[in-house]
Amino acid sequence: MFSVIVPVYNHGPYLAEALLSAARSPLVTEVLVADDGSRDSSRLWLGMMRAALGPKFRDLTQDPVVNLGAHAQLNRLAAECRNPWVAVLNSDDRFIAGRFELIERQYKQEPFDLAFGDIQIFGEDGARLADKRGPFTPQYPFPRELDPARVDVLDLLSHQNFVATTSNIVFRKPLFEKIGGFADYRYVHDWDFVLRAALAGRVRYIPHFLTGYRIHSSNTIKEDSGRVDIEVKRLFARLTVDFPELALRPAFQAGMAANQYLRSRAHCPLAVVAPAENAWTGEVRARIAGVEVAASLDQVREGDYIYAPADPARVVPPEQLQNAVLGLAVQEADFLVISQSLAEAPNAGIGDLANHLVARHDVYRAVLAGQTGHKGRLVRLPHGKIEARPLPLATGQTLTVRNPPRVNFLLPAGRRTDKPLVFVFPALFAVGGAERQAIDMMRELRDRYDFVVISTERLAESQGSFRPAAGDAALAFFELAELAPFSLYMPMLERLKKTYGPSAVWILNGSTWLCDAAWEIRRLFADCGIADQRCYDDKVGWIERAGEPGVQACDRFIAVNQRIRKVFVERLGIPESKIDQIYSPVDPATLGPLELPAPEREAFARKYGLDEGYRWIAWVGRLTQQKRPLDFLELARRVRDSGDPTRFIMVGDGGMAAQCADFISKHKLGNVRRLDFCASLWELYSVVEGIIFTSEYEGLPIAMLQALAMGVPALATDVGDIELVLLQHRAGVVIPTINDMDTCFERYRVWAGGLDGWKRSARTAAPRVREQFASRTIADQYDRCFQAAMRAAGVNLG
Numbered sequence: 001m002f003s004v005i006v007p008v009y010n011h012g013p014y015l016a017e018a019l020l021s022a023a024r025s026p027l028v029t030e031v032l033v034a035d036d037g038s039r040d041s042s043r044l045w046l047g048m049m050r051a052a053l054g055p056k057f058r059d060l061t062q063d064p065v066v067n068l069g070a071h072a073q074l075n076r077l078a079a080e081c082r083n084p085w086v087a088v089l090n091s092d093d094r095f096i097a098g099r100f101e102l103i104e105r106q107y108k109q110e111p112f113d114l115a116f117g118d119i120q121i122f123g124e125d126g127a128r129l130a131d132k133r134g135p136f137t138p139q140y141p142f143p144r145e146l147d148p149a150r151v152d153v154l155d156l157l158s159h160q161n162f163v164a165t166t167s168n169i170v171f172r173k174p175l176f177e178k179i180g181g182f183a184d185y186r187y188v189h190d191w192d193f194v195l196r197a198a199l200a201g202r203v204r205y206i207p208h209f210l211t212g213y214r215i216h217s218s219n220t221i222k223e224d225s226g227r228v229d230i231e232v233k234r235l236f237a238r239l240t241v242d243f244p245e246l247a248l249r250p251a252f253q254a255g256m257a258a259n260q261y262l263r264s265r266a267h268c269p270l271a272v273v274a275p276a277e278n279a280w281t282g283e284v285r286a287r288i289a290g291v292e293v294a295a296s297l298d299q300v301r302e303g304d305y306i307y308a309p310a311d312p313a314r315v316v317p318p319e320q321l322q323n324a325v326l327g328l329a330v331q332e333a334d335f336l337v338i339s340q341s342l343a344e345a346p347n348a349g350i351g352d353l354a355n356h357l358v359a360r361h362d363v364y365r366a367v368l369a370g371q372t373g374h375k376g377r378l379v380r381l382p383h384g385k386i387e388a389r390p391l392p393l394a395t396g397q398t399l400t401v402r403n404p405p406r407v408n409f410l411l412p413a414g415r416r417t418d419k420p421l422v423f424v425f426p427a428l429f430a431v432g433g434a435e436r437q438a439i440d441m442m443r444e445l446r447d448r449y450d451f452v453v454i455s456t457e458r459l460a461e462s463q464g465s466f467r468p469a470a471g472d473a474a475l476a477f478f479e480l481a482e483l484a485p486f487s488l489y490m491p492m493l494e495r496l497k498k499t500y501g502p503s504a505v506w507i508l509n510g511s512t513w514l515c516d517a518a519w520e521i522r523r524l525f526a527d528c529g530i531a532d533q534r535c536y537d538d539k540v541g542w543i544e545r546a547g548e549p550g551v552q553a554c555d556r557f558i559a560v561n562q563r564i565r566k567v568f569v570e571r572l573g574i575p576e577s578k579i580d581q582i583y584s585p586v587d588p589a590t591l592g593p594l595e596l597p598a599p600e601r602e603a604f605a606r607k608y609g610l611d612e613g614y615r616w617i618a619w620v621g622r623l624t625q626q627k628r629p630l631d632f633l634e635l636a637r638r639v640r641d642s643g644d645p646t647r648f649i650m651v652g653d654g655g656m657a658a659q660c661a662d663f664i665s666k667h668k669l670g671n672v673r674r675l676d677f678c679a680s681l682w683e684l685y686s687v688v689e690g691i692i693f694t695s696e697y698e699g700l701p702i703a704m705l706q707a708l709a710m711g712v713p714a715l716a717t718d719v720g721d722i723e724l725v726l727l728q729h730r731a732g733v734v735i736p737t738i739n740d741m742d743t744c745f746e747r748y749r750v751w752a753g754g755l756d757g758w759k760r761s762a763r764t765a766a767p768r769v770r771e772q773f774a775s776r777t778i779a780d781q782y783d784r785c786f787q788a789a790m791r792a793a794g795v796n797l798g
Contacts, residue, residue, distance in 0.1 A: 002085045002100050002170070005077035006033045007070050008061075011091040012041035014214060017126075019049045021094040021212075022087075023056050028100060032058045032077045033091075037067030042091070071182040071189040074166070078176050086173055093167040094212040096120065103170055106206050113201030114171040114194065116163045117210030124216045127796070130527055132213075134205050135162045137526075141494055144401075145254035153205060154198035158236075158246075158255030161191040168211045169194060175201045185235065187228045192235050199243055232261035269325055269409040271300045271361070273308035274315075283318040287476070288325050289411045297364075304328070306364045310354035316340075319476055320381045324358045325409055327379065327483030330491045332400035334374035335359035335367045335393070338381055342461040343388035345378045345395050351386055353393075367393065375399050379482045382465045401488065410499045420503035420795070421450040421475075422786060423496070423528075427511035428457040429477065431464035431653075431677075432622055433584065433702045434509050434536070439466065440587045442473040444779035449786070452500055453477045456489065457511050462655050463622075475500075486513055490520055502528050503795045504786050507554070510534030510542030518550025529789025531580075533558035537697035537720070538567045547572045555792040556785050558582050560699035561721035578792075580785040583721070584702045585778035586709050586770065592682035594711055594766055604683045609673055614647045615755075618688045618712075620681065620703040621695070623654030628717075630656070631694040631739065633663045633672065638745045640671045646752065649688065651675045685710035690755055692748075695719055696738055705773050708732075711766040713758035715751045729765035732758060 004022040008015065022031050031053060035042055043065075050057050060080060068076075070090075078086050089095060103115055119132040131137070135148035135156050142148065146156055156162065163169060166182075169190065179196045182189040197203055236256060239246070246252050256262055271292040274281050281293050294300045297308050305328060309315045316338050324336050336358045341349025350356040359367045359376075367374050375397040424442070429435050442451045451474040458481040459465055467477055478496065480489050505525050507514060514521070514534065522530065532554040534542040543564065545551060557574055559565035559581045568574040596604075602612075610616045621627040629650070636648045650660070653676040664672055678684055681703065685691070691707040693716035700721050704714050708725070714732035716722045726732040733751040737743050751758065771777070790797060 001029045001083045002027050002087055003081035003083040004028055004031045004087045004089055004095075005074060005081065006031060006089045006091055007036050007073035007077065008033055008038060008042050008046065008091040009036040009067075009070070010038045010040045010042060012038070012045050014092040014216075015042055015045040016049060016052075018089055018091050018094050019053060019057075021097075022089050023053050024097065025095075025100040027104060028087075029056065029083060030058055030081070031056050032060055032080060034059070034073045034077055035061040035065055036070070036073050037065050069184070069186060070166075071184055071186075074189070075181040078173070078181065081173060084173055085170060086176060087170040088166040090165065090167045092214045092216065093165065094214070095167075096209045096212060099210040102208055102210070103206065106204070110204065111202065112204035113175040114169060114197040115204045115206050116168045116170075116194070117206040117208050119164055119168055120209050120212045122212055122214055124214070128794075129215060129796070131209070132162075132164060134207065136207075138162055140260060141491055143254055143258040145251055151251055152198075153203050154195070155249060155251035155255055157191070157195050157198060158252045159259050161188070161194075163190060163194050165211070165213055166190040166193075167213065171197060172201075183235075183238075185231050188231045188235050191232075192239070195235075195239060229261050232259070236262060269304045269328075270321065270358070271306050272321070273297055273300065273306070275312060280315055280318065284321060287318050287322040287411055289409045300361070304361065305358050306361050307358045308354060308364070310352045314351060314355045316356060316381075317383050320379075320383065321358070322410060322476060323381060323478055323483060324379060326478060326492055326495065327377070328358070329402065329409065329495060330488045331402050331484055332375070333360075333377055334363050335376040337376065337378050337391065337393060337395065339378055339388075340382050340384050340386040341388045342380050342382055342459055342463075342465065344461070346391050347388040348378055348391040349380075349382065349386035349388050350391070377483075379479075380459070381467075381479060381482060383468055408495050408498055410495060419448060419450050420786070420790065420797075421452065421500050422504045422506050423500070423502045423525075424451055424453045424474065424506045424508055425514060426453065426455050426508040427514065428459050428463070428481075428509075429453065429455050429466050429470075429479075430459055430622075431466050435466040436587075436702060437584050438508050439470045439473050440585050440775050441779055441782055442470075444585075444775045445783060446473070448783060449504075450475055452496065452502070454480060454493070454496065456480050456513050458482065460655065462653060462657065464653070489513065489517070490524065493521075493524060497524060504529040504531065504790050506786070507532045507534050509536070510545070515542070515545045515548065515551060518548060518553065522550060522553040527793060527795070529556070529786065529791070529793040529795055530554040531556040531558060531785050531789045533560065533582075535564050536560060536699040538563040540697055543567060555789040556580055558785060560584065562724060563720065564699070580781065580788075582778060582781045582785065583773060584700050584705060585775040586702065586705045586773040587775050588770070590680075590682060590706055591709055591770065592680075592686060594763065596686050601687055605687045608649065608675065608678075608684055608687070610649065610687055611647070614645060616688045617646055617648050618651065618684060618691045618707075619648060619694070620651045620678075620691065620707075621693070621701070623652050623656040623660055625656065626696050627652070627654075628694045628696050628739070629660050630663055631741065631744065632692060633660060633667075633669065634741055635692070635694070635744055635748060636669055636672050637667050638741070639748065640669065642745075644752070645671075647671045647673070648692075649673045649675065649684070651678045651681075651684070653677060681706055682710055685712045688712060689759060690715065690732075690751070693717060693722070694735075694744070698722065700725065705769065708762060709766055709769045709773070711759065711763035713751075713755065713762040715748060729762070729769055731762040731765050731769075 121130045122128050183192045320338050338356045339348040376395045378395045453474045557579045565581045619632045623629050691714050698720040708731050718734040723734045735744050735747045
């Protein structure tokens with residue numbers, strides 16, 4: 001049989017629920033209460049509950065009523081218990097129905113002296129907010145030496161109190177007497193008691209919900225954190241004196257060494273040198289907690305790292321310093337160099353080294369002077385353009401993991417709205433269609449959501465970065481691959497989650513790491529809705545991993561075309577109710593008028609070098625194998641050799657740029673003009689007669705939708721939903737096979753022969769295309785998807 005002890009203090013509104021939850025089990029024969037000097041309605045409620053609980057109710061409140069503190073009242077009540085088992089219940093919490101019957105069954109299977117379980121966290125109104133599953137949902141990541149699946153509870157408790165509250169423990173009275181009761185701590189008497197219980201008896205974690213913990217405005221844990229630090233230090237100082245054998249437990253010592261309450265905390269993660277406070281220093285303060293601003297290097301107090309630019313007009317953006325602090329939080333490094341170029345080491349896009357160097361305070365001058373022997377990392381975060389030059393420092397040395405992560409020094413930039421926040425996971429933020437789409441959607445939805453973009457793959461220099469073009473579409477952009485190795489991604493994500501408190505995750509594109517870590521991502525974001533858009537083809541790419549359990553644990557699946565949706569349902573078994581079919585958007589800002597005066601058309605033709613007297617056809621895309629640019633060039637060669645005077649303009653850059661240049665040179669393709677980039681595609685579309693896509697796979701290319709919205713007909717391989725859209729709007733012809741140049745050329749001749757008609761049809765359809773694929777239309781579809789994902793994850797949407 002069980003006794004329940006309830007110290008009561010200023011919890012009148014919650015008292016009835018607490019006491020009723022304690023008394024409802026027939027295994028509980030007595031509920032002992034004592035008012036600890038409440039100044040609210042608690043005494044009145046106790047009087048009413050005496051009648052409700054009958055003989056189980058024992059009120060041991062002292063007369064006169066005095067405030068002894070929770071630990072003292074617990075000791076008084078426990079000493080008066082008549083049963084061998086004692087359970088504690090704080091007067092603002094509640095027990096889960098069936099907890100005592102479950103504890104009894106668990107004890108019969110494997111005896112113990114103290115047990116604790118999982119916790120349901122609920123709010124003032126009783127609504128369930130979150131769950132805490134013992135050591136498997138820790139408040140802070142455990143160090144590598146402490147694996148909750150293998151390490152003893154005692155050692156795990158050296159790192160943090162995952163038991164969380166006295167309401168979560170039940171113990172045998174002989175154990176209580178052996179320990180000597182609860183120690184005189186205000187905040188950590190439960191932690192101390194369980195630690196000593198693990199040293200004196202058998203402690204058992206029961207992986208079932210036993211307790212409900214209420215969050216409200218007057219929780220004791222919300223009081224001065226500095227006092228908590230002092231108590232934890234006192235707790236472990238006493239414990240290690242009382243039990244010197246703890247010094248012989250390596251795992252326990254590792255937990256103490258990583259215990260954030262016991263570690264000395266630097267108050268200044270970064271000191272920046274600026275002659276005066278300005279908008280830049282204000283933004284740095286907004287992004288990094290505890291940053292110090294000093295007028296000169298000599299005035300910097302001792303901190304962790306220093307950033308002291310030589311030229312205040314050439315400082316790196318505050319967002320880049322925020323990235324640096326995130327990387328430094330999880331690994332020991334002497335310095336980081338922030339490059340404004342995607343060039344690889346030993347080259348870097350830097351001017352004066354001091355403008356790009358973040359270094360540890362004790363080695364800052366030595367690193368700046370070029371002294372060797374220091375460990376550093378080159379962080380490529382282009383935001384502007386600085387020509388790459390040889391880096392005057394050696395990087396790439398093995399850095400030491402900072403384990404566990406340091407105190408969270410990041411602050412949400414520009415955030416303090418009540419809008420839900422979405423983490424956006426592109427594999428990388430290259431110059432591409434998916435990234436352009438993300439920028440477009442974030443801008444359309446910024447009045448409904450806040451966004452933080454987190455990439456996980458390294459950019460190649462040939463891919464370019466879309467970060468500068470994104471502007472303020474998101475609160476922040478983090479480049480994990482630049483900051484640390486894969487093994488440290490999860491600690492960084494844990495920090496970012498704690499900083500921003502996301503409600504949803506949008507996986508915009510796939511990567512090997514995002515698939516390999518799918519289960520870890522699901523666990524970390526268990527309280528967030530996850531919308532998965534990693535698949536861009538129904539046969540190749542990330543669709544091959546979409547059936548894996550971790551990937552399928554997402555809340556919503558975005559199919560970018562009908563073919564992918566069909567594979568989701570028929571091959572992968574994803575319920576149709578969890579799928580959103582959303583096409584790519586067309587940003588109206590990227591479109592121009594359908595009708596242009598002749599002088600403007602002629603000006604654009606001259607701007608792009610399109611000689612008059614020829615029919616010009618465009619090809620637009622990244623120069624990668626997916627887009628098959630060499631197929632296009634082979635088609636251009638066949639067109640020339642057939643005597644067709646049509647000319648072609650090829651727009652794009654990428655890893656196959658050199659191969660394309662070689663092909664053009666080798667075959668003397670005078671009918672092809674190449675441009676690496678075109679800032680305003682609508683200008684080009686206003687002067688070309690058609691556009692060609694030779695892709696091996698696609699979802700639905702934005703460049704094609706932009707062309708159709710400008711009245712430009714297309715010839716494209718039959719991939720994704722291209723045929724469906726072209727048929728719907730009578731705006732072009734498809735090539736039924738890939739890498740079959742005979743068929744490709746034959747379809748080109750059919751299309752080119754009727755191009756005038758196709759162009760008239762495309763012009764007629766252009767307004768419908770603009771409406772169907774308008775950013776605002778597509779944004780509404782993403783909004784509904786995010787809302788559904790959050791509801792599925794139990795996010796409170798207000």
